[in-house]
């Protein structure tokens with residue numbers, strides 16, 4: 091079997107006496123659209139924080155492309171191809187839509203303080219910003235302050251910002267939060283297209299079970315900091331423990 095893109099081995103994260111992520115072992119395979127589901131407080135966001143470096147883990151090891159990244163800071167993980175978007179909207183509201191997307195593009199090239207980094211020309215960077223904004227349906231709004239975008243469009247912009255560093259693996263933490271069902275379907279469909287277009291593997295946290303079961307190729311279920319189940323949508327649908335956690339009805 092090919093080396094997993096990301097591998098977590100017995101990773102734990104505690105907050106005081108409370109264990110938010112408990113000995114999680116997980117492999118993410120390249121090219122498989124994976125969802126992480128679980129009740130509020132299950133530890134989904136904390137797991138993403140630990141895997142992407144926003145929080146240090148207390149124990150365990152994390153490998154990306156076979157390389158131990160357990161102790162690497164976030165920016166080094168981003169440079170290696172591991173990015174994420176946030177559960178809470180994380181754009182710069184006063185800056186324009188285009189400036190928001192330019193920021194991570196420029197950061198990728200090290201224009202933010204590394205004198206000997208190799209730069210793309212600024213024209214190339216602008217062209218890349220344009221192409222990302224067009225793919226996300228935001229090009230017409232490029233000169234508007236990001237604060238003026240609809241909530242759904244702000245969430246799209248964040249997906250674009252997470253893609254700007256050219257990740258191989260990108261975690262999206264509730265990319266459709268606050269959206270209506272139609273917008274959700276559109277965004278999740280867009281994510282499928284972006285995965286193919288950018289050769290990136292997405293791992294998505296999503297609460298809408300209809301969406302999860304229709305778009306995912308693999309579903310990881312978290313409960314109380316642990317992985318309760320991990321499998322194809324059909325396997326998860328038939329899993330008795332998962333049905334108990336969700337009281338059955340949400341996944342019928």
Ligand SMILES: Nc1ncnc2c1ncn2[C@@H]1O[C@H](COP(=O)(O)OP(=O)(O)OP(=O)(O)O)[C@@H](O)[C@H]1O
Pocket residue numbers: 105110128129130131132133134135136137177
């Ligand atoms: N910085 C923190 N300090 C203390 N406790 C925390 C912290 N971050 C998270 N927790 C706790 O850890 C548990 C897991 O939280 P987490 O945000 O990972 O859950 P989640 O699965 O993402 O939930 P949701 O679906 O509501 O986003 C929760 O009980 C939460 O209160």
Ligand SMILES: [Mg+2]
Pocket residue numbers: 134135136177263
């Ligand atoms: Mg969360």
